[in-house]
């Protein structure tokens with residue numbers, strides 16, 4: 001997507017030194033556009049753990065380059081296996097991380113060690129290019145859904161009100177985003193979309209990243225507290241909810257940023273369509289019951305007891321919002337059961353959140 005008129009991806013190879021890979025430091029957005037240069041596996045692991053880079057598809061793509069970095073030091077079978085294990089361990093919930101690393105290992109394992117580094121960069125490049133194409137396709141399929149909803153609008157309705165949670169925009173993927181891709185396309189096609197942006201405590205991906213993305217693209221949006229969504233739905237202010245996801249099970253259960261489940265409950269109670277946008281790399285065919293089987297990342301309680309922002313002088317500030325002795329729990333994701341999901345928007349089209357529908361859309365993957 002464009003930043004001040006310049007097209008960017010969220011991860012890219014250095015033009016002068018192709019061994020180098022760049023990302024934005026997302027912990028500094030939207031206040032500064034800090035570009036990080038990565039060339040070591042450890043830098044990639046740190047960037048993923050600290051959420052300098054985040055977003056399910058993007059952490060998979062960046063981890064793929066992290067494996068290329070590791071192989072420069074040790075391209076042996078053991079080196080490949082150990083680096084893959086270290087990178088997969090950096091965050092437990094988003095399946096795209098495991099998917100990308102497993103794809104890289106399957107591609108590299110059969111090669112002679114001295115051919116692995118070049119092949120690793122090429123396969124990581126391919127993962128990035130495919131992510132862009134897949135998300136563009138998700139955007140087109142989501143746009144069809146938006147057009148259908150807009151055609152059914154109430155007399156006098158002036159805008160299509162969409163609520164989204166967290167950030168599943170272009171900065172959470174290599175480009176376009178998943179949940180935000182159809183929003184960009186609908187806006188560019190002239191549909192009068194308006195987005196209610198959940199702030200998304202505690203890391204505020206909505207307030208900091210989704211608001212920044214939509215503002216930069218000129219998409220009308222309004223930031224709301226996470227707890228406001230149910231009220232908006234009760235009062236007819238939301239025509240659909242669309243979110244991204246970090247892992248979908250073979251029966252359609254959806255792991256996503258903490259708070260998503262509560263939005264799905266409110267949507268269900270108010271007959272508001274609740275849609276999930278995802279690339280098929282986010283489907284974990286090895287798990288069925290998401291609540292029982294998907295590991296939920298537990299992050300530091302200080303992400304809850306402190307907030308990050310900038311002060312009146314524009315300086316970065318970290319402010320405690322609780323008594324010093326207060327401890328916080330911080331599960332970073334929750335699981336929305338398929339029964340609360342109206343449908344899934346994938347690169348191959350839309351489908352119900354059911355085992356049969358997913359297997360029918362992805363017979364080559366369902367096994």
Ligand SMILES: CSC[C@H]1O[C@H](OP(=O)(O)O)[C@H](O)[C@@H]1O
Nearest residue numbers: 054055056168172244245256257
């Ligand atoms: C396009 S998937 C983005 C997905 O990842 C986010 O999690 P995090 O910011 O912790 O990486 C969130 O769950 C989004 O829905």
